[in-house]
Amino acid sequence: MKKFGVLFSLFILPLVFYIFLSKGIYKYSNLPILTSEVVDIHSLGDSTATFNEHLSVICFLGNDINTAKGSVFNLNETIYKRFYQKPYFQMVAILPEGTQEQYKSVIEELSAFTNTSNWRFIYANKTQINTLFNSFDTPFQLNENLYSDNAYIIDRKLRLRGRKDDDDTEDGKLYGYNMKSIAVLKNKMKDDISIIYYQLKKSAEKEARRKREI
Numbered sequence: 001m002k003k004f005g006v007l008f009s010l011f012i013l014p015l016v017f018y019i020f021l022s023k024g025i026y027k028y029s030n031l032p033i034l035t036s037e038v039v040d041i042h043s044l045g046d047s048t049a050t051f052n053e054h055l056s057v058i059c060f061l062g063n064d065i066n067t068a069k070g071s072v073f074n075l076n077e078t079i080y081k082r083f084y085q086k087p088y089f090q091m092v093a094i095l096p097e098g099t100q101e102q103y104k105s106v107i108e109e110l111s112a113f114t115n116t117s118n119w120r121f122i123y124a125n126k127t128q129i130n131t132l133f134n135s136f137d138t139p140f141q142l143n144e145n146l147y148s149d150n151a152y153i154i155d156r157k158l159r160l161r162g163r164k165d166d167d168d169t170e171d172g173k174l175y176g177y178n179m180k181s182i183a184v185l186k187n188k189m190k191d192d193i194s195i196i197y198y199q200l201k202k203s204a205e206k207e208a209r210r211k212r213e214i
Contacts, residue, residue, distance in 0.1 A: 031153075031195045034175055035160035039135035041092060044124040055088040055196060056154040057189075059179060060133060061103075062147025063096045069106055071179035075151055076114055078185040083193060084118045088156060088200075092120045094129055096146050136160050138175040150176025151189065155196060163192070 042050045057079055061068035075091065083089045095103060100123060110116050124132070129146050137160070142148055152175070153161045163174035166188075177189040 030199065031161045031192050032164045033155075033159045034162045034164075034173065035135070035137040037135070038154055038158045038160055039132050040158060041094075041122055041132065044094075044122055044128050044132065046122050049092070049120060049122055051154050051156075051158045053088065053156050054090045054154075055086075055156060055193070056090050056092050057151050057193070058092045058094065058154055059151045060094045060129065060142055060146060060148040062143065062145035063099050063102070064145045064147060065099075065102050065106065067145065067147055071149075071151075072106060072110070074179050074182060074185060076110060076119075078182060079151070079189055079193070080119065081114065082190060084115065086197060090118045090120055092122060094132065095121060095123050096129065097123050097125050099123070136175070140176065148176070149178055149180060151179050151185075152176045153189070153192060153196070161192065161196065163188075 038051065040051050042052075057075065059071065059075060061072065072093070080091045084091070103121065107116070107119075107121060110119065126146065130142065133142055133148070136152060138150075138152075140148060140150060155161050160175065162176070163172070165172050166174035168174075174188065177192075178184045
């Protein structure tokens with residue numbers, strides 16, 4: 001029995017664990033598309049900015065820096081630093097025109113301990129910001145300061161990605177990720193971005209096999 005116990009722990013348990021993980025990866029290997037046609041940030045007037053061919057995390061920070069600052073640093077520490085060196089990744093902050101000076105200190109503070117090359121700070125007027133946000137087609141609204149508690153994932157084809165089986169929402173749909181919650185960012189958003197990269201990897205492998213077979 002002792003010998004069997006040793007064999008079980010060495011060979012069978014790892015196999016069971018591997019099967020469990022494989023089923024988990026299969027279950028979550030396709031992160032749902034919740035909105036198909038999001039307005040591109042190119043329309044906000046910055047000729048170098050686009051969602052196209054980028055994997056973007058978007059936040060609407062509004063004109064109250066005291067409300068937004070904590071959200072910025074939560075996103076930076078939990079999401080940006082994890083993915084900024086990955087291909088296609090960018091973090092996009094949408095800010096109201098006239099707040100450039102207000103946010104200058106925040107950007108400088110970020111730059112002091114973070115490589116901010118894939119952070120984009122885009123300034124737009126109220127109409128442009130609302131048009132962009134409304135194109136996400138979520139059940140949420142920006143507050144009076146043009147701020148949202150949530151960050152959003154936009155894929156390379158300008159589609160809003162999220163969950164349809166989330167345990168913490170009434171209808172199971174998770175459109176955005178609460179920036180004030182480290183747990184949500186770490187346990188949901190980070191995992192969901194990883195799923196998209198898993199999809200991209202599998203698609204690239206499939207395309208490479210197709211080319212070899214031609």
